[in-house]
Amino acid sequence: MTELPGYLAAAWGKQGKPTRGPKPALSLERVIAAGVSVADAEGIEGLSMSRVATELGTKPMSLYRYISSKDELIALMLDRAGGPPPPMTAEDWRSGLELWSRSYLATLRAHPWIMRVPITGPPATPNQLRWMEAGLRLATGFAPGDAMAVLLLLSGYVRSWATLSADLESANADPETMMVDYGAVLDAVVTESEFPELTKAIRAGVFTFDPDEDPDVDFVFGLERILDGAESVRSD
Known part of the structure; x- marks a missing residue:
């Protein structure tokens, strides 16, 4: 079976969940949503892990429990912001x-x-x-x-x-x-x-x-x- 890149494994819900340590205070979905919120308001130039952490009221290092890098976050943000297409029917x-x-x-x-x-x-x-x-x-x-x-x-x-x-x-x-x-x-x-x-x-x-x-x-x-x-x- 093909091993998916990290961002695809996360996008498709095939990412392994941590089994040790305290219960996570955030979630991957919240991190992605915060990234989209920052980018919508300030552009992709304003996006950083520290800025997303501020949006969530946490520290930058805490994000790496859910996301491995800024590039991975952006890839997941693109999928979330793009969203599923609306229902579309047509005569031809x-x-x-x-x-x-x-x-x-x-x-x-x-x-x-x-x-x-x-x-x-x-x-x-x-x-x-x-x-x-x-x-x-x-x-x-x-x-x-x-x-x-x-x-x-x-x-x-x-x-x-x-x-x-x-x-x-x-x-x-x-x-x-x-x-x-x-x-x-x-x-x-x-x-x-x-x-x-x-x-x-x-x-x-x-x-x-x-x-x-x-x-x-x-x-x-x-x-x-x-x-x-x-x-x-x-x-x-």
Whole structure:
């Protein structure tokens, strides 16, 4: 039997429990929840074992009874914050994968620090696999390999868009001011002789902020193009 890395053993509840010593005052779940709370409030940069210990009202060394390292804690925090996917049903594969993508985007936006954690391997924790299972269930009509490739493409696209959104929010960029200012800057520096195509876009109002427009209109555009391409490899 394959021996699981420490964080996976903990995530799947296959970690051995101490049989000696005093009864633990905390629990692994409480430590993970405290880590998520700190990261939600202060970003992943604010996370440390000492900060989590303060959140729990204990000493840093006491955490190592439940967790072996900060990296292990972060791996478990990712699984907890990502959570299981919400119930998803759809009339067809396309609306199903769109719903999956929007749900994943909402999850990342609820915990923007997730995008600041480097990806070091394929999904293997319980909730990560539940998201994968949900996506595969919705990806009807695809060969198994193609379905996985589509999910990989969608998850990368969603993560990229969520990162962009988080970057703008962290910079305290007001969407209305940003778009109006950007259009004004372009209009002041762009000349038709040097930038004829960009001039056409400016005149067409591409950079003009529309308060009635869906703020995720560009996300939807890209998502639809990905699904258009995915349709070409479906087997039925």
